[in-house]
Amino acid sequence: MAIPRPIFDGQERMEGSLGTMELMNPATREVIAIIPRCGEAEALEAARLSVDGFRIWSTMSAFDRSKIMRRAADLMRADADDAAVDITREQGKPLAQARGEWLASADLLDWYAEEGRRAYGRLIPTRASDMRWTVFRRPVGPVAAFTPWNFPVWTPMQKIAPALAAGCSVVLKPAEETPSAGCRVVQTLLAAGLPPRVLTILWGDAPAISAALCAAPEIQKVTLTGSTRVGRLLASAAGQHLKKVTMELGGHNPVIIASDADLDTVVALSTEFKFRNAGQVCVSPTRFLIEQPLYADFVAGVKEAAAKLRVGNGMDADTQMGPLATAGQLSKIEALAADALQRGAKLETGGARIGNSGYFFEPTILSGMTPDMEAMNEEPFGPLMLVMPVESIDAALIEANRLPYGLASYAFTNNLSTEQRIVAGIEAGMLGLNHFAMAMAETPFGGVGDSGMGSEGGMEGMEAYLRPFFVTSKAG
Known part of the structure; x- marks a missing residue:
């Protein structure tokens, strides 16, 4: 080099x-x-x-x-x-x-x-x-x-x-x-x-x-x-x-998943994009707000998918997620996960550092998240998937818009009326409907608020x- x-x-x-x-x-x-x-x-x-x-x-x-x-x-x-x-x-x-x-x-x-x-x-x-x-x-x-x-x-x-x-x-x-x-x-x-x-x-x-x-x-x-x-x-x-x-x-990007969303699609895409670059992406999906009828199945699906991800040195051909980039990020993720667990979140998978030779942390899913937890208020910028059940799309929008951030947002639904409600109600610079791809040369990229x-x-x-x-x- x-x-x-x-x-x-x-x-x-x-x-x-x-x-x-x-x-x-x-x-x-x-x-x-x-x-x-x-x-x-x-x-x-x-x-x-x-x-x-x-x-x-x-x-x-x-x-x-x-x-x-x-x-x-x-x-x-x-x-x-x-x-x-x-x-x-x-x-x-x-x-x-x-x-x-x-x-x-x-x-x-x-x-x-x-x-x-x-x-x-x-x-x-x-x-x-x-x-x-x-x-x-x-x-x-x-x-x-x-x-x-x-x-x-x-x-x-x-x-x-x-x-x-x-x-x-x-x-x-x-x-x-x-x-x-x-x-x-x-x-x-x-x-x-x-x-x-x-x-x-x-x-x-x-x-x-x-x-x-x-x-x-x-x-x-x-x-x-x-x-x-x-x-x-x-x-x-x-x-x-x-x-x-x-x-x-920064951002703290919500993902609203309606009860009519295609479960297999949303599980696969959520796992892929949440843990891309070990979650160190400003438009990474972070707060997953799931309507109650789909909540248990979504948690089970992403738990299984995340547990199969291969974590290791990025130089290895079969690696799907590498290390965090700095020691500070590793410490931050450990602290946010610990706070959420202490406040009542459930650890579905992951939650721990891997080895001692690099800044590796397991792909982690925390369910039962609530707005009082630090991870729901401070951008994790790491491999934490934060899952919270919501009673309705209106409740999801209230939580999505609760923070002063407004960078990326995402929603999954097969109902046109629900889609239109989310488009009209979300406060963000960008919205991905039924997918997570966001930054392209031809398209504007930016947020509102903080x-x-x-x-x-x-x-x-x-x-x-x-x-x-x-x-x-x-x-x-």
Whole structure:
């Protein structure tokens, strides 16, 4: 594996101003590499470089920008196998999931390469024949992007692709636990012809880097995918300098399962998507709200299915669920499960750490959940399926909307009237009906309330990096 290093002006930095840090494999707790640790000095340098990058990139035609991005997408596809190994080694997810994430990110880059060629302005009909009203769409300027460890290539690409397509330069600060995927993306874009100062990557002292980039006058937009707590901090810091923001934050995603839902389908899909990436997915289904007539059969079905999941090192071909990514996540899941059991939940399966060599936790199903339990109020971000019986769809909607979060939501029903009630009553940015697939390049992705502000993906994701410029002219 190539050791990930910060990249400035197209060149790798062998040292960081704050020394070095360890990069760890969550499946083995072995140190993979010793990598540079950056801080405020590098953040300010990256901000200055981004101004030059923006000047060069924003004046290039959208057609030429698109060609570079599409070339990079093709290079990414050719690199999928090696990239997947790095992702799994640092993050823990099974190789097949890592490879799928890398290829989906290449598709995201491809899609925005084409969308950037269609960032149209408009002519507005005027009130006088000698007037012309024109609206142009200009890139907002240099962008600071902060991304988490759970999807170390998809979440950076959700920001890099639309920003580049719009003509912005980007300073990327990925999670310290998973920097390799971001480095590969930067190197791939440079190899495809991206001017060096358009894209910089660094990591290290996260609070210092964040504070410096949010305050840097060169940075015009701040975008984060992360927790609600960190989102509040960064949005507040950016707001002090009147910077544009997009915040993709936490969730606690309800799944309403009506009594008329197809049991076999909902059991299979719930098990697959709940334990994907060990539950470390912002749109992971978490609170399963089951109408009473189907409750016992659903619990029995998912209990049997979850107990059969193969947990292990993501490098093993037969692994279906890897480790949690950090020691902190493991401790959090243990504490949430213990609290629920102490308050009266029933452990259907799982509930314990696996071994001592990595951050493994059993796929866990807790039934009889109630709203007073910590796990029903705090996003688990791990392999906990929380199952609660409800008397009616109206009761399910009340529980679904009880929390201040509103990211993803899901519902399973074969009744059109029930579907319409849920569509009208749910408070969330996204709703999946009879399936769990949520994030695609073509579609908007975002929540309401404490789940953030703004959208990524689709044309909405492109709009986040553009600003209108109105020109009014009169014949001389």
